[in-house]
Amino acid sequence: MSALLKYIGSGEKPIFPMEDKLQYCGRMDFDYKGGPLWVYPCSYVKLRFTGKSIKAVLTNHKGYWNNEMGWILDGKEGRGVLADSGVTVIDIAAELSDGEHELCFYKRMDSCHMVVFHGFVVDEGFELLEPPVRPARRIEVYGDSVSAGEVSEAVEYSGQPDPEHDGEYSNSYYSYSWITARKLGA
Helix, strand or coil: CHHHHCCCCCCEEEECCCCCCCEEECCEECCCCCCCEECCCCCEEEEEEECCCEEEEEEEEECCCCCEEEEEECCEEEEEECCCCCEEEEEEECCCCCCEEEEEEEECCCCCEEEEEEEEEEECCCEECCCCCCCCCCCCCCCCHHHHCCCCCCHHHCCCCCCCCCCCCCCHHHCHHHHHHHHHCC
16 A cells, blocks of 8 residues: 555545445456556456546556556546556546546556556545446456457558557457457446
């Protein structure tokens, strides 16, 4: 928890990873020191809230490539690059409009890295709301890089060999695994 507290500024407060209004999905190690350890792609935390700003605090355990996290905030996609080592603070949003917001913060990439989620830094007026209702259906996909969404954003290379890359084309949100889950309400 101390990694999160180091990044609290004036007018901000922490949202710790074990807050009961955070909704997790995916395989994570919740006994890992410092916060949940995310290994697999498509692992995420969802939340509903009111507030003006939100940042995520994470520690990357890089294997290879440039490592990124992604998010869908009020239906709009974003991404942030993780430092190769040490703590990274990703500024997800600032100066949000009044009203309710929904965030899905997720691991974009495959096992090229693991990440420890320390929590969120938010504005003092921030309030967590009840999380979205969980789908009744569950699916689990076993597969390889295609299942993880590797090079899923390399659309200009359709029908060609995969491009040389440093991870920038990988996005688990567009993997057939996660697309199928969304379409089936799972």
